[in-house]
Amino acid sequence: MDTMSSEGTVNAKYTAQAWINDHLGELLDWHAHIWELAEPAWREYDSQAWYVQKLREQGFEVEDGSAGMPTAFSARWSNGTGPTLLTYAEYDAVPGNSQAATTTEAPRGELSRFAPGHTDPHSALGISTLAGLLATKHAMEIYGITGTLRYTGEPAEKMHGSKVVHGLRGYYDDADAIVSFHPFYMLPLCNTARWDTQCGAYYSKVYTFACDEPETWQLSSVDPHSPIPASHSAARAPGANLALTQMLSASRSMLDSMLPATGGWSFTDAILTDGQATADNLPQRVARLQFSWRTPDIEMAEHILEVLDRNALAAAMMAHCEVDQRWVARSRPGRTNHVLARTLYDILAEVGPPSYGPEAVALAQEVQSNLGVEVSEHPFLPETEQLIEPEEAERLLREQMPAWQRNWTSDDYVEMSHYAPLVRFYVSRPALASVPGAGPYPGWVMNALGGMRATIAPTIITAGKTISGTFLELLAHPETLTEARNEFDVRVDAEPMPALLAADFEAPIDLPWPDYRINRANGQRRW
Template structure:
């Protein structure tokens, strides 16, 4: 182009896009030490679902310090937030943080199996790790903001704090309350957790349905059997030696065993569905001769589609009524989550992947390799020259990842596994992408590594840094391209509206649904005097 050639607006936008991406990438490189400090802080907190008080408070303060307007405790959820920053008119883009850890998975950031300091090994720990998910998206968000200010790029950035992802907790509530309605595009990131979805974006096959429900059995009037045997002069309604209704624990065990025994009948053995349960521990009686008044059990199930999820729901509801009648109890039901399968958006998937390709895949340097080799040595495994799974340092195009994924699935199955980002995809165009987390290649003849290894590698600065750098830069690049290319945003919106019209899916919970924060979820005990935590 010579000096007399007029520069079009499209040309200016393209030049601004390139320069702003370089500036954003440089910001992440320059602030890597801080980002890793932040990650270590969230990783060490390791707070479980609906109880992420310190993690959420850190994000709220960090975002306010960065100039964002923040709603603390959004949508009635104490450990959620919603943040906003605007530089004038333009596209509105959204990404989010997750920060819940998993009970029973406490692991120190060391090369041997051991819990974090002063905690039981059954305390929560970051497994996926959500700590890296949140700091990666925060890196992309702040780098985008910096580039927008540097080049005068206008638009609005939204950032939500999403607690209890492991229970599909907050996104369905935020969605019902309208927190995603303003977004023109949503970027959903997760550290890689299963092949072939490593360093790529989902194409057609997104996550399926997820239902989770708590059944509470309440035994308020147990003393109704053999009333004639009671001493009429006793102040106790029924003699301690008299037979009485069995109590809530029997209802719970009947519900649990009957539902588990019916698994083979609920759904076919194929289709990638799963069924999990947990007993919530409030209300249990001691070993006294009083009947147990309260017992709760939670069931969660992942299915490729809503029809399959509804079949399981019908079985569980019937089992709950039967178990309650048998044990002379009342049953109360409380939804935890009920989410729809996700919607694809090819425009955003391709845009995100193109920006990921510009950044390149993660690369593990000599310090990361040395730590991985130390893990191998401590496990008595022959040390590898380069221990990391090869796919963690390779890109895979979305269409090729889709092809390989479909090879693992029945032809009739449309969706695969589950994650609560799917609810967001019903409110705005969304891309779901993955960047590798540190994972070691299996050694022939040895088998897979124990679970603590990936958890530990997720907490080490040297091994988690490539995830944060790559994901943060990919998010910033995608945001800046969308902010400077209105036609891409328009095409993504048109595709979204076409897909909604072709396959409408109404929300599965009422608009006033409240998050189940009142239930007795696992929690830390905190000494208010010295701040010490224990499990």
């Protein structure tokens, strides 16, 4: 059927919610599996393979390795002619954050504490959207609701990796609406939907310095009669490491001159570790430096880019190197859609906020006790169990920002919002309230709570039911999708923002990103 009665829509929503309740144990098993894998960006091989297999078992057609990205996928299930609705999974973890699902600080298993761990956690992001997807499919089958469900696997979110590539290749073009979920990570955006202030621009680029002709550095130091230069005593080319350090120090020292002192922006760097170690009498052949920057708008991002490109050329010339520049991501600020934001938030209000039961409270109190802080009767941050209207969250968010600033922080959902109407919403993850005089909790606490079944279950339940309810509402009321598309078109016409990368841009999967080494004989993973 193309439309449903109000009673039929309500029944379909209840059926979807019941599916999530009935399968909660299985969903938590799935979450624990992805959480324990904790594979880093562009190297999420086992996590992606699990999703591909699970979706095929559930009747989806799945493209494995979509858009040329081995750890991405694109899945589709159709129940006849009707709207196409899309949501997605993320599953990348962050190096240096290995944490067991325990109430004390400890890495997982025998791994180094510098192995990756789920910080946001993307493990819950993916299983929550999968729960909503499968619950929607179940209700569509029961009630004969027509339409198509799309589900994409998005690797390397922390680098804004896959969504820009999927977008350029047309993977979002047929979507009538996109629902983007993330576990809450900053107040006031907790149990709400974004309203006007979306995430801003994000640029990330790798500069590779290569010293391929060290012999041309100082010809007079080489004995012309010897086939092998006296390399211990000859003048030696500075090499790639010098280029890297010069680039790093010059760019860091210029931060105050890159952007205004007000407004939300960030600038980070990472050294990719291949080629720096070499013999003591040879120049370093290659060194790679990644810079990533988040800005409220494209103009600021472009200014930083100009500075970095100049610095790279100067550092390469100084060190007798060539420099290669490789984009990782170049994302536009997001587009708002009030129609979808209001529709989803109304469903979230029907579902209600997460609630932490006695087992979750006991685990949180055990964390407090192990840290030596006063144990709270209600240890969780109050906002995690409260709803906040999108307009009120917007008002509080604007209080933290200069009046001129339109966007805040960054996330790669923004690229999806340029291809179809999109709503971005948040459901609380387990977070503890501060204890007076104790200071902030160490980072491992939130990571650990994100892996415990009793503490992460409320996130998965609430987000999954919100997604299924929103999908079923939109399928029952295609006129809402028409309104959302009209709003989308008006916003695009008012402020065109063409893609910032070429249509044939390829994901930088070949760069030496951090990875696990797996013993294929016994499956043991080492960092």
